[in-house]
Structure formats: C-alpha cells, structure tokens
Amino acid sequence: xxxxLTIQQVAERTGLSVHTLRYYERNGLLEPxxxxxxxxxxxxxxxxxxxxxLTRLRATGMPIRQMQQFAILLRQNPAAVSDRLAILEAHExxxxxxxxxxxxxxxxxxxxxxxxxxxEISSQSDRACIESGVPQQxxxxxxxxxxx
Numbered sequence: 039x040x041x042x043l044t045i046q047q048v049a050e051r052t053g054l055s056v057h058t059l060r061y062y063e064r065n066g067l068l069e070p071x072x073x074x075x076x077x078x079x080x081x082x083x084x085x086x087x088x089x090x091x092l093t094r095l096r097a098t099g100m101p102i103r104q105m106q107q108f109a110i111l112l113r114q115n116p117a118a119v120s121d122r123l124a125i126l127e128a129h130e131x132x133x134x135x136x137x138x139x140x141x142x143x144x145x146x147x148x149x150x151x152x153x154x155x156x157x158e159i160s161s162q163s164d165r166a167c168i169e170s171g172v173p174q175q176x177x178x179x180x181x182x183x184x185x186x
Contacts, residue, residue, distance in 0.1 A: 042072070042080035052089050067092055067109050098133045
C-alpha cells in the first residue's frame with residue numbers, strides 16, 4: 039500500500055507551509071487530496087511529486103494563473119500533452135531570458151568588485167609610499183577618470 043502523509047509531514051518534506059498546501063488544493067493546482075476517516079488530508083507519493091513540480095514552476099517565476107491553466111489541462115485530458123508542452127516551452131524561454139539577464143548583471147557586479155579591489159590595493163600602496171617618504175606617481179590625466 040502507498041504510504042500516506044499528513045499535511046504537516048508534506049509541509050516539512052516540501053518546504054511549503056500548510057497554508058500554501060491548502061491554497062494549492064483550494065485553487066485547483068492540486069486535485070482534491072484524499073481524506074482519512076477523521077477528515078484530515080492524506081497525501082500520497084503522486085501528490086508529493088505534483089507538489090514538487092509546482093514548487094519548481096513557482097520558484098522559476100511561473101505565475102499562479104499559468105500554473106492553474108497547466109493543472110486544468112492535465113485534469114481535463116491527461117493524454118493530451120500539446121497544450122501543456124506549449125506552456126512549459128514558453129516558460130522555459132522566459133526562464134532562459136531571465137538567466138541571461140542575471141548573467142549580464144552578475145558580470146557587471148564582478149567587474150565592479152574587481153575595480154574596487156584594485157582601488158583598495160592602489161590606496162594601500164599609496165599610503166605605504168606616503169609613510170615611507172617615497173614620492174607618489176600621479177596617473178596620466180586620461181587615466182585619472184577611470185579610477186572612480
């Protein structure tokens with residue numbers, strides 16, 4: 039028999055809150071979850087797999103409405119994959135675009151970090167020269183603008 043977990047156990051396993059799990063069910067992201075005789079939710083392995091997939095969609099920025107559309111299509115006709123495939127391919131393109139933007143932003147941040155490290159080294163060198171009495175060399179005029 040399939041092991042069934044309580045909502046609290048699923049929350050701990052998935053990192054989602056109990057509130058989020060109820061929200062997913064209430065808003066059609068998940069099919070109604072089986073209930074024990076006392077009315078408490080009991081999640082099976084298939085439910086957890088679906089929750090983990092929804093978590094990945096959400097973590098990659100898929101809007102809830104698009105997730106709902108995906109879930110509705112799955113419930114209406116599990117064998118028909120073309121519409122669900124189209125949703126996932128469109129989302130993949132959006133995620134790739136965001137990754138490219140993040141990569142470009144990261145390169146600028148790395149450049150600025152390197153620039154500040156070079157300024158810091160230069161500043162330490164200048165202090166050492168002042169303390170030792172060695173005259174400092176001034177940068178050429180056109181290079182002075184690049185030091186900020």
